[in-house]
Amino acid sequence: MGKLDGRVALITGGARGMGAAHARLMVEEGATVVITDVLDDEGAALAEEIGAVYHRLDVTDEDAWASVVSSVHAEQGAISILINNAGVVGFSPIATATTEEWNRVIGINLTGTFFGMRAVIESMSSAGDGVIINISSTAGIQGYSNLSAYVASKWGVRGLTKSAALDLGHRGIRVVSIHPGPIRTPMTDGFGDEMTQSQPIARFGESEEVAKLALFLAADATYSTGTEFIIDGGATVGQALQPPQE
Numbered sequence: 001m002g003k004l005d006g007r008v009a010l011i012t013g014g015a016r017g018m019g020a021a022h023a024r025l026m027v028e029e030g031a032t033v034v035i036t037d038v039l040d041d042e043g044a045a046l047a048e049e050i051g052a053v054y055h056r057l058d059v060t061d062e063d064a065w066a067s068v069v070s071s072v073h074a075e076q077g078a079i080s081i082l083i084n085n086a087g088v089v090g091f092s093p094i095a096t097a098t099t100e101e102w103n104r105v106i107g108i109n110l111t112g113t114f115f116g117m118r119a120v121i122e123s124m125s126s127a128g129d130g131v132i133i134n135i136s137s138t139a140g141i142q143g144y145s146n147l148s149a150y151v152a153s154k155w156g157v158r159g160l161t162k163s164a165a166l167d168l169g170h171r172g173i174r175v176v177s178i179h180p181g182p183i184r185t186p187m188t189d190g191f192g193d194e195m196t197q198s199q200p201i202a203r204f205g206e207s208e209e210v211a212k213l214a215l216f217l218a219a220d221a222t223y224s225t226g227t228e229f230i231i232d233g234g235a236t237v238g239q240a241l242q243p244p245q246e
Helices: 017-028 040-050 062-075 099-127 148-171 207-219
Strands: 008-011 032-037 053-056 081-084 130-135 173-180 228-231
Touching: 008 017, 008 062, 017 032, 017 040, 017 081, 017 207, 032 040, 032 062, 040 053, 053 062, 062 099, 081 099, 099 130, 099 148, 099 173, 130 148, 130 207, 148 173, 173 207, 207 228
Parallel strands: 008 032, 008 081, 032 053, 081 130, 130 173, 173 228
Antiparallel strands: none
16 A cells, blocks of 8 residues: 555656655555656656556646646546646856846746645545645745756745645645755756755755655645655754854
8 A cells, every 4th residue: 555545646847856765655655646748758757657647737837737637627626736846056256137028037936826825726625625735945945046946936936835734724735845055966966065065964965865755745744735845954054153263
């Protein structure tokens, strides 16, 4: 028996990285998994490999959300798990950040999360219970330089999670956010190991570690909602200071 037997999970940005790790683990635990992405070749190949279903989905397209959710509900059953994982990052200081880049990052990371939550409410309500797991970031806990749009989007996801938890609790839907720190994914390929050396756990995290947290939230954390769960190797704990030299 798997922890997710009989449940239908929809994962955005599921073709690679953390999304792919979520998909693999949830299939292993018995869920019917629907991978969505705009990376069609990678998404379809992964779905075929692990026994999942693939749908193309641009998370900024609310009509596409309605279409995908309707198809999944009709073909796979009521959605009881949504992982809003799709995200992008853009580096630029606020003085030179363009409106186009701001809108792109906010659109995918925050508006796409809003569209996803809104789209699954009726399907999830019909399932009798459900959980929405929004992937934020440690950038939703603290600020980072040169990442104004990304930080704003991830703080927004954190706040949206709390508001939605209040709105949807009476429907039997829990809403939580995960806040990964440095995780080794295609998004962090350009960063070296020095990025993590001041952390208590001085290494990059793995996507599979985040997936295990998501599984816990979906299957076991049945009294948690509106809460952020940080997985960052201790990066946001504080600063390790050396005593002054005498």
